Amino acid sequence: MATLTKNRFIFLELLCGLISAHGLDIAIVGAGPSGLVSARNALKDGHKVDIYEKSEAIGGVWYYTDKTGNDSFGFPIHSPMYHGMRTNIPHQIMEFPGWKYPEGSQSYPTYEAVWSYIDSYAKKFKLMEHIKLRHLVEEIISLPNDRWQVNAKIFPAQQTQNKTYDAVFICTNLYSWPYTPHIDDADKFEGIILHSHDFRKADDFRGKEVLIIGSGESARDIGRLLSKTAKRIAISTNQRPFESDEARLQLYGANFSYKPTVKCFTPNGAAFSNGTSQTFDTVIYATGYRYKFPFLSNDTGIKVDDNFIYPLYKQVLNIEHPTMAFIGVPLFGVNNYVYDLQARFALKFLSKSKEFPSQNSMYLDTNAYVENLWKVWKVPKSKTHLIGLMNFKQYYEEFARIADIAKIPDIIQTLFHDAIMNIFQDPVGYRNYKYIIKGDKYEKEKE
8 A cells, every 4th residue: 555655646746747847738718818918927837828719810809890799700799899999097007017018108098009019919929829810619628637628610611629738728808798787678669779899989870869878987988989979978877977067068068968777768768767768769788798608518617607607716716627717707907917917826726836725625715705795795796706996905915925926016006096096086087197107106197
């Protein structure tokens, strides 16, 4: 028995040595920012990488196309970009660690500038040679010893490719699956109904009477753009508007109003919860998105219930099969820094530099976290993955501590907090500010 135990120990040592010497075979699903930064970290650590991307170009949500619905191969268009769109946070906190935006860039860049920056990152770190464009991942199947089979269809030839990997990174964006809430009598409305995901140009709605349903930044930004072309616009929201009447006039013009939640639709408009009604010929749902992973087989153990993905340790590692990592699930604005942190966290365990926690301890940690959110803080299940502004620093510092990796610089958190507060303090002109980081401090001035 002692000899068998010793031999098993030697085998494990040899296996770890092989992993260290030759690296892992890693499949990355998605060539957006989270997939690219994951690939860069994996390659830097000596692993082999294939990046599967179903569309014709890299960039994820930042790759603009005039197309909506499905593309020519029947793939859902996952980009929600639209003309006139600029970021609502400065590029300094959207950067990939180790790669700056070009000198002189606007602090709040256009989507074109963001995509060019992402493209330059992929080329700088030689990621393009690892990307398989027009490769639709149809199924990921769990294999013995926590390995994976990735089945993909290659377009336009529609050939099938099956390949096995030691680990899988799920880096598909949230914005592929628009969420449209149920509202009574929507089928009776005789006008145009679309989701903000399919909004492209404000000029397409010239002279229209538009109702926007939603309380987020996209609702306000689309409203701002439509104020220059539409005849009349209204935003239906269950939140109290934060801007002053003067700011509202500057943002949206005189032919704008806020409305309470929609009670039901009518053939030519909508009735609201306060008993009023109004006519509209166009309705735009700016109501967010839902997580979906249709390519994950049941044996992966991953479930999505009311937009809550379970079971994930620290919202990254699949507890049932920890060689599967999800990058980009938590929602907050410092995206690329967080993607980088999550990728480094996962790779630390996958490379055996840190031992995976026991499955039981991962479940206990995850269950305690979500129970506290749901029962103590009364966070609805659908918002479980939304990290609040005040919890952000705690989240990334815990990540760094557990995996013994470098944390996100404090200046990024400080600047992020200032940028968010700036939206509330100056809703009209916050994009006109320029941020300059100097060491562990920053300067802010009007451009």
